[in-house]
Amino acid sequence: MTVSLESQRRRLRRQAVLGVTFFVLFQLACAAIFAALCFIPNLPRWAFWLFAALSGTCGLPVLPALVVLKERFQEIEGGEFHAAAEY
Numbered sequence: 001m002t003v004s005l006e007s008q009r010r011r012l013r014r015q016a017v018l019g020v021t022f023f024v025l026f027q028l029a030c031a032a033i034f035a036a037l038c039f040i041p042n043l044p045r046w047a048f049w050l051f052a053a054l055s056g057t058c059g060l061p062v063l064p065a066l067v068v069l070k071e072r073f074q075e076i077e078g079g080e081f082h083a084a085a086e087y
Contacts (some may be wrong), residue, residue, distance in 0.1 A: 012037050016072045020065050031058035 014041050034055035 012076045013073060016069055016076070020069045023065055024062055027058045031055045034058065039045055059061075 016058075032055075034051045037043075038049040038055070040047075
């Protein structure tokens with residue numbers, strides 16, 4: 001039973017979107033945890049700023065992940081995965 005090229009592309013696109021979605025959700029969870037740590041009573045000022053900085057930097061890798069997702073879509077549409085699978 002052969003699977004059509006279009007169904008393979010749909011599956012690969014779905015996997016790429018799921019991977020980036022889980023990554024973004026993980027980054028948001030980390031940012032929420034670090035932000036929540038900022039509200040610990042009697043927290044030293046340096047620890048507050050550390051947790052605030054960590055919370056803010058959790059969002060930085062999301063933008064490159066979206067760029068990589070766009071490139072992955074271009075690879076899938078260009079058939080590079082299918083061509084490499086023939087070797």
